[in-house]
Amino acid sequence: MSESRLTRRDLLRVSAIATGAAVASACAGAPAPTTAPAPVEATTAPEPTAAPAEATTAPVEAPPSRYNEAPMLAEMVKAGTLPPVEERLPKEPLVVPVIEEIGQYGGIWDMAVTGQADLNGAMGYQIEPWILYNAAGDAWSPNLAKAVEISPDGSEFTFHMREGMKWSDGEPFTADDVLFWYEDLVLNDELSPSKPGWLKSEGELAVITKVDDYTFKVTFAKPAGLFLPYIAYVWGTRDMWAPKHYLMQFHPKYADADELAAKVKEAGFETWVQLMGDRRQERMNPDVPVIYAWKLKELGPPWIFERNPYFYKVDPEGNQLPYIDTIRASAVENAQMISMKALAGELSYQARNIAFSDMPLYMDNREKGDYRVIKKMGENVGFTIFPNQTLVGDDGMLALIKDIRFRKALNLAIDRDELNELIYLGERTDIPAIFPLLEGESELFEHLTLDVDAANALLDEMGLEMGADGVRLRPDGGQLIIKLDMFSSKELMDAAELVTNYWTAIGVKTSPEEVSYDLWWPRIYSHEYAFCGYVKDGLQKLACYVYLRSYAPVDHSTYWAPAWGQWYQTGGLEGVEPDHEDARKGQLLFDEAKVTVDTNKLLDILAEIQRLDLRNIWEVLTVGAGPGITIVKNNFRNVPEVPFSLLHDSDNWAEQYFIKG
């Protein structure tokens, strides 16, 4: 192995750390063994990116000197139907470190979905945020943007785009596409009656201005410390751009009124707003140009996605990505059939609709189906019960819920080890592990240890007398019965059954009741449930702010206090002002975080919010985060085994997956 190659590898490694991506543990020289890849570990949390006021670190890697492309594209170049690869790539393509080895071109990636709605979620491979957060959620690296500069006060963000970058149809991708998105789509009240929350600071919408063709500025009235985490998080926002050259024809500002009216009618819609909404959908409209690695070619089922010849990323040897030619998503009529297909080895890589509880089945059939089972840490915490602090309609129960001793007793009665073993095959972490910022503050987690006697003592102290049949009595008479509204999977229902048993031991009767999809939101928003069971959001570090609802009452879907959350969310117009000091404090801390730009300070504030959450025992917690499983064919390589929590169940760097021939 030559000297220069070693250097490149080292560089690659540095670059990988900087980006927070996984690094193959084999570093010096020898390529990673392909048959049994060493487990890839998450890099330890890198230094937080210094003061955010500075420009971001440029990619460490120097771009490769020459580029290669997929055979199918090379043919098209030869035939003259496609410009050469050098002209298709931007001046500075993003160099993506490979996880195992340099891949080979070609092949079909087979996955299965249960329908269009499922596909929309499954195609997380069609996500290109401007910047990318690392797995730990405390540092970011460039992605679509070459660099982002932040003004010293944290209110102005200057995005540097990649010069020469193109849409999948070959048209240039410039600041005009961002401006079109902002001025013609977001600012248009017909199209966007409500403006995106992540683009606001203290209720005021940011202003986006063009500096030059490849530079634009996002200016907020107040410092916007959470803006970057929002745009990096996949469900925080989808995009901040739109293909102007294509969408213009559907916008009344640019299109001829009569022509547009004819188009609306032809498509069977009533207004241009619907037509625009329809034409913009990258997973439904094969005509709309994209910047993603794969582009919809045929509307399904099966949905066919084909490589984007203008994709802006290359591997360290200068091969244009993605490696895989085609993604084919076939439809099944029920989720179990996805399991069946996976077992039969018909799917290349499948993360969605693979049930964790079927793990033994998947493990047993690995050889038969020629696949491997990858366990990836997920972001969601295990089964959680939320007592409703703003319950309407049962004052007696509300009084109990508001008593911290009651909440503590309910927590103390749970046998977390057993629950983990029985429901999650022992694969879940304990609760402190999902609060990395509060490491060492063990007193915050005391109520999470099983202690039935202590729980009983607390309930006795509250004066909840034990009735004749082993069920305690409410102060206002009647048995102490907790009605638990449950949502979603069998897994959670099983967990609820266990909790029911634990609580029987302390004289609390529980009746879990499954709530259907359609009833869930009306029920939550009516505030009329006493307890509901679901999961706590478990995004780590900065990403936690993107979905803070489980930690402080800042959203109507804060299950433990929806009315307080609604009050905060609507600026006091609806809902109820928190009558609990710490709940209000959590809201104020969130306010503070929104105008804070220093990463370390943001993490401090978050730690305080989490401290308040734990100290007040707002929820009944059971177990922490755990893996989800992914079925991957043995010849499907370069698949990381670390969580990319910011990108949800989609995989960051999917463009470097390849099928080994």
Place this chain on the structure above:
Amino acid sequence: MLTYILRRVLYAIPTLTLITIVSFAIIELPPGDYLSSYVAQLEARGERVSRDELDALRERYGLGRPIYVRYWKWVTGLVQGDFGVSFEWNRPVSQLIYDRLGLTAAIALLSTAFIWAVALPIGIYSATHQYSLSDYIFTFFGFVGVGIPDFLLALVLLWWAWSTFGVNLGGLYPIDYEGQPWTWAKIFEVFKRIWLPMVIIGTSGTAGMIRTMRANLLDELRQPYVITARAKGLHERRIVLKYPVRIALNPFISTVGWMLPGLISGATIVSIVLSLPTNGPMLLKALMSQDMYLAGSFVFLLSALTVLGTLISDILLVIVDPRIRYVGVGSR
């Protein structure tokens, strides 16, 4: 006769109107709408949608408007042959249904053919050989066929094929044919698998049909005209086939019209288990997610076809059973 048919068609109009109103209302009855169930589904998978986004979507889909406005819009479109656009698929409903119609119809026709081909001969045989050993054997299997639910049979067969041969019989063709144009190889693959739903759906139907045929024919065989024919020395086969079988077919004919709705949505549960891309599972999904135009259109089509099917049955009955003579008000 013609007037009679005309009157029936005219009666169908208010009936269908009423059905569309009722079905639209029923789909709307549970709280929430397509979007709330859509968001809940996303939540169940750990995805999140903000409330702002939700409101904007609701506006775009026109879900904020009162139900009668949406009903009127849909029903006026319906008259012009436009079924509206499905929320989930964002495609015209007619196209969605049409896409899956061929296969749905193929399975319905094949399984009906299977039922008839198996049930009629066996029915005739066991009626003419009442209380013989073979009658008991057929009867036994008939009861088993009725007793086993289709979906269970489908599950067991799927598992059996997988564990014994390592073959996944779900779907209609192997994944490599997915999205490929229809070639002979693909059609061959379909035929390799389509027998599975055909037999599964057919089993219970067959069993029922055997019993009906047997009972009817037994009744007929005791009629004086049969005894007379036999006394006159007519050949036994001719005696049975000429009139008694024709009359015993009566219930088959009167239910033939019911096959029409089956062509649209038949065998939903089996299709779900076997993952067949037919209309049934789509109807179910549309109902569950309150995809109003799609679900409403399905219900409308099913009702319309039922009305039409009944009419066809009536007409066929008149033709087949010489004893029935329609004397309508109009034909007098």
